[in-house]
Amino acid sequence: MSNRLRFAPSPTGALHIGGIRTALYNFLVAKQKGGQFILRIEDTDQNRFVPGAEEYITRSLDWLGLKLDESPALGGPHGPYKQSERIHMYKDYALKLVDEGKAYFAWDTSEELDKMRETSSDHSFKYDASVRGQMNNSLSLEKAEVEEKIVANSQYTIRLKVEPGQSIMIQDKVRGEVVFDSSELDDKVLVKADGFPTYHLANVVDDHLMEITDVIRGEEWLPSTAHHVLLYQAFGWQDTMPSFSHLPLILKPNGNGKLSKRDGQKFGFPVFPLAWPSDNPADAIDGFDSYGFEPEAVINFLAMLGWNPGTEQEIFSLEELITTFDPEKIHKAGARFDFDKALWFNQQYVHKLSFTEAEERLRKQGETLGYNLDAGDLEGAFTLLQPRVSLLKEIMPLAYYFFSDTIVFEKEEIAKKWKPEVGPVLEKIAEVLKTIDPFNFEFTSAAAKEVIQTSGVKMGLVMPMLRAALTGTMQGPDVFAIAEVLGREKSVARIQAFAKERSPTL
């Protein structure tokens, strides 16, 4: 039997990178074992449903290259893959447990329970074996009364009857043996008063029905896994119970709690894969995509946040991760999110991009910046600027002087360094460049340097002005490399214009 792993998010908004990492690890294990990677939407809480969230989740996985085998959109042999569409299935399982005495009906309202929790000493109230005899449920009430209530008031919950005094051992693949005492566990609600199942019921039933073999999820689920094991036992499914791996949490950069959706705004970096659009611009949130990240880089750094191959290799493609990933090496401790490191990963990928891979995006951005892309050499500009950026989108803003003849001069900086004796030297360089053939980096550089040397004017005075003449700025790639990309005509014209404007005496 092949391995089947599922990623099971709730459509309560944008997914953050913690969720993405969970999806990634599920994907890696599934693919490594030649199994299936499944998306199941856990939308059993009608109150928290956010329109567009499900679509956002699929788009995110798609952007990252985490290809699904079964999902709500794709379908599959164990559909439907959305819990709201399987809603009729869950209650019968719970009712079966009631019949067998493993669960019971309860009519206590949320308000009543809240009150008990508030009034109990240090919030220690727990709906468990020690109190259920005094509560309003089918165990404490007379049979006739129960039957009457079921007919009269269908607003009941179904709770799991947890037998105290047993120890429940979980074999967690990343944490080893974890033992819980059932006396500490409460009688978890399985079916809510609205008839919907809770996460615990739906999750166990679906994992069973969908033949899930490995559950990989966040550490926040570790405490409730004891209940899940109890549920598998109650249903008699213990033989096909999946293995569990509870992932360490991704923490805020200051280590102060787990990373949350709002931390992106707070710390000034994206925490979502894709931007979350909104009609109200104030609510729109940046994603790694809109921030300019390559999906491969996001995958790479998320893979390394909580896992390490044990070698010194840090750069991994998705394919390499599939073969290299070793679930045994997943860490136990939470990891802080380090945006600088994420940027560094992206830089590694941007520097590897070929022009063909980048071209479309560069063109698009050039257009939105209002560039006349036909006026310059896009590939030349890219080649020169690529090693200088961490994000692909940083290139085009730096490249404007390749596409526009109206140069924006950094006037103050230039004025500070300008010496009148430089003017004639620039003029001379322009003259010489007119005839240099071929007009390339080596030739122009050698020729211009010779002019400067024979002129007696300091190199350090002329070179910055030459740069300013061509680009308007005081920094950037090598001057002659820029000249080569610009071409003879533009280079000569710019140098002459610059010299003339600044040297009225000429």
Added chain:
RNA sequence: GGCCCCUUCGUCUAUCGGUUAGGACAGCAGAUUUUCAUUCUGCAGAGAGGGGUUCGAUUCCCCUAGGGGCUACCA
């Protein structure tokens, strides 16, 4: 409060009883680039504390401290 998980440089981490405790990001210094960035080289920087076990503990066990998670008719 209770239960559970965790603890190596500022950060992410390697080490599966014997290492000058290794690497990466960030930081600092230098080289290259007569600019800036890249790149390269170097420097600095860690086993939470206390007990055991052992010839020997970062590594195994216990305690303490600290951090995190859960404690809903949310997932």
